[in-house]
Amino acid sequence: MRGNILFRSIQLTLPKLKSPSSSLLVHIHLRRFSFIPAKSMAPRDPNTLANYGEWRIKHTTVNFKVNFEKQRLQGSVLLEFNSLTDKKSREIILDTNHLAISSVKVDGANTQWVIEDRVEPYGAPLHVSVPDGVPQGEAVKLDIALETTEHCVGLQWMTPAQTGNKKHPYVYSQCQAILARSIFPSQDTPDVKSTFTFNITSPLPVVASGVPVPSDTKGEEQGDKLFRFEQKVPIPSYLFALASGDLATARIGKRSVVATGPEALEDAKWEFEADMDKFLEVAENLIFDYQWGEYNVLVLPPSFAYGGMENPIFTFATPTVISGDRQNVDVIAHELSHSWSGNLVGCASWEHFWLNEGWTTYLERRIGAAVHGEPQFDFSAIIGWKALEDSVSVLGADHEFTKLIINHKGVDPEDAFSTVPYEKGFHFLYYLDRLVGREHFDKFIPHYFHTWANKSLDSFEFKQTFLNFFEAYGNAEIKEKIAQIPWEDRFYKPGLPPKPEFNTAYVDTCLALAEKWKNEDYQPSPKDIESFSANQTLVFLQAIQNFPKPLSAERSHLLGTTYNVTSSKNVELKSAYYVIALQAQDKQEFPGIVELLGSVGRMKFVKPLYRKLNELDRDLAIKTFQDSKDFYPSTTRGQIEKLLGLK
Numbered sequence: 001m002r003g004n005i006l007f008r009s010i011q012l013t014l015p016k017l018k019s020p021s022s023s024l025l026v027h028i029h030l031r032r033f034s035f036i037p038a039k040s041m042a043p044r045d046p047n048t049l050a051n052y053g054e055w056r057i058k059h060t061t062v063n064f065k066v067n068f069e070k071q072r073l074q075g076s077v078l079l080e081f082n083s084l085t086d087k088k089s090r091e092i093i094l095d096t097n098h099l100a101i102s103s104v105k106v107d108g109a110n111t112q113w114v115i116e117d118r119v120e121p122y123g124a125p126l127h128v129s130v131p132d133g134v135p136q137g138e139a140v141k142l143d144i145a146l147e148t149t150e151h152c153v154g155l156q157w158m159t160p161a162q163t164g165n166k167k168h169p170y171v172y173s174q175c176q177a178i179l180a181r182s183i184f185p186s187q188d189t190p191d192v193k194s195t196f197t198f199n200i201t202s203p204l205p206v207v208a209s210g211v212p213v214p215s216d217t218k219g220e221e222q223g224d225k226l227f228r229f230e231q232k233v234p235i236p237s238y239l240f241a242l243a244s245g246d247l248a249t250a251r252i253g254k255r256s257v258v259a260t261g262p263e264a265l266e267d268a269k270w271e272f273e274a275d276m277d278k279f280l281e282v283a284e285n286l287i288f289d290y291q292w293g294e295y296n297v298l299v300l301p302p303s304f305a306y307g308g309m310e311n312p313i314f315t316f317a318t319p320t321v322i323s324g325d326r327q328n329v330d331v332i333a334h335e336l337s338h339s340w341s342g343n344l345v346g347c348a349s350w351e352h353f354w355l356n357e358g359w360t361t362y363l364e365r366r367i368g369a370a371v372h373g374e375p376q377f378d379f380s381a382i383i384g385w386k387a388l389e390d391s392v393s394v395l396g397a398d399h400e401f402t403k404l405i406i407n408h409k410g411v412d413p414e415d416a417f418s419t420v421p422y423e424k425g426f427h428f429l430y431y432l433d434r435l436v437g438r439e440h441f442d443k444f445i446p447h448y449f450h451t452w453a454n455k456s457l458d459s460f461e462f463k464q465t466f467l468n469f470f471e472a473y474g475n476a477e478i479k480e481k482i483a484q485i486p487w488e489d490r491f492y493k494p495g496l497p498p499k500p501e502f503n504t505a506y507v508d509t510c511l512a513l514a515e516k517w518k519n520e521d522y523q524p525s526p527k528d529i530e531s532f533s534a535n536q537t538l539v540f541l542q543a544i545q546n547f548p549k550p551l552s553a554e555r556s557h558l559l560g561t562t563y564n565v566t567s568s569k570n571v572e573l574k575s576a577y578y579v580i581a582l583q584a585q586d587k588q589e590f591p592g593i594v595e596l597l598g599s600v601g602r603m604k605f606v607k608p609l610y611r612k613l614n615e616l617d618r619d620l621a622i623k624t625f626q627d628s629k630d631f632y633p634s635t636t637r638g639q640i641e642k643l644l645g646l647k
Contacts, residue, residue, distance in 0.1 A: 044191060045191050046351070047122060047411075050094050050186075052191065054083070054089040055089065057081055062198055071157040073155065074147045076145045076146065078141060081141070083139075087136075088135055089133060100149050102145045107140060107141055108141075111131065122178065128142060144185055153635070163246070165246065165261050165263040168245060169204075173242050173243065175241065180237035180238055190238060193234035193456065194235070197231075198227070198228065201226050207242070208227070208314070209231060210229030211293050233344070236346060241311035241312075245301075246261055247298075248260065250265050252269055253280065255293075256280075264322065267324070272332060279332065280336065287449055292339055302319050303631050305636045306603065306604075308334065320600060322569075327534035340363070340449050345448070347457070352459045353416075357422040358404075358429055359425070361426040365426070378502040378503035378505075379505075379507060385502075391423075397494060398494050402420050403494050405459050414638070415642075427498075436470065448466075509536070511543055513529070520555070524558065524563070537573055542576060550580075550584050553581075553585055565577040566589075571596070574596060575609060587617075593613060597609055614643070625646075
């Protein structure tokens, strides 16, 4: 634990140094000139209790039975470690959170172990004695028998009534950011990566973040089947994923299938099959070959908290992408991009989360431009800028969580979640792209991902990689430009970044229609938006949201009925319109808003609607939440409880 304390004191001093170069020098000294090997540095992630500076997990094997009746995973996890210290370390400390552990063995022998007191919000550290110690470079295996509990925040158990066809129960995991420790003991930090073996026994089909391995082995009980998966590319614990339920699959590309409930399979297949191979081809041309073998999509039940979760091999996706118009499949372009940014190359701690999401948003928009036309890049960025403005407005322009590098000491990373790392991270990379020129930046992209493949890094290492590349590049004009980059401001200045001049080719007609709505006498027609894509309609609705004076309830209702928004299957459009209705205090739309909040768990939609509904009718907001809270996953439930002041 002294290593943790030492590192955290250093980490806190870095932002106080007068220049980014000073910060970099301290960082390089620790990494390159200390007598301690780089791998055995004190941990640099403040959101873990594990002593991963002394031990490093190399391979993880999970042996779990899915018990739907008890809503538990039962079994064991086998963790294979390497010792990193030049002295014999005699204790391994792992992250846990409300786990029921029955035994721990070291290399097959029973040993002393204890779960210490909880350290909120990070759980309780598991201390395991390694009596004889292990010299540097040698291995040790921990075999831990365990069961998840009712307090497991990393699993969402669903009754048949909560699923699409209402026939079978369902379970899925969501481990980002620090929820894996509620499923199995781990070094639960993005700074540690290991290969994985999954042995999952269940009465229903299983998918996991690994490549399926054929197995005919039956489980212990009749009707159970063993599902095996191997993940040979090292991944952090937050990318551990499994789901089990009534699943059917269909092919959507040369290397891709979609899995979902049988009742939704054809709609999901149609939504994805036109674009999947295009997305993969563009991404590989921009970066380099896809490293994971298969790229598949699991469409989850509607309570899922996110647009998508980039679990390797199987992206977990919200059913809100199945909108019947192929207008929301860019979510898949985003999650596919994570196969390089985040999964192959990832942030070392959640303080540097922008390295995952900023890069991924940038790559997603490059893919969209290649598939849909170059103006699509700026069109998507304009939508993103509106989301960034909203986040900064809600958080406050001086808030810590509006910085690129966030101080996460004592913070639950989930509390810092917003569009800021996505959009502010994107704008930093887009700034560098414009600064050096697209032709030159495109040569840096594969260099960056090759350099850090299968590793984790922080913002300072990103900076040095960028500087080193263009130092060796030999272009004097570019060197002069990058010497002027305000790294300190970009990393630590809160609020909005400088706004670029966007290409508004796809936006002008949307904004022109919004301008007409500023005139109370304007009489709308369905023809106003008949040439719009769904995303253009979204930009129009967002412009209405930004009016200095909200629409009247009557005008808001006229907008919704004329353009037939509420009957759309596109939740992006419905939720954007409902924000307008709440701003207008149009209580005619309350039933539709309540219905949407009870049928969708995606935080992107439910948080803004609860926030506005709470301002207008707190009693209805609380009643709606109480009626729907068992439908929501733990992540969404916890965030809404905080938003409503119930937690």
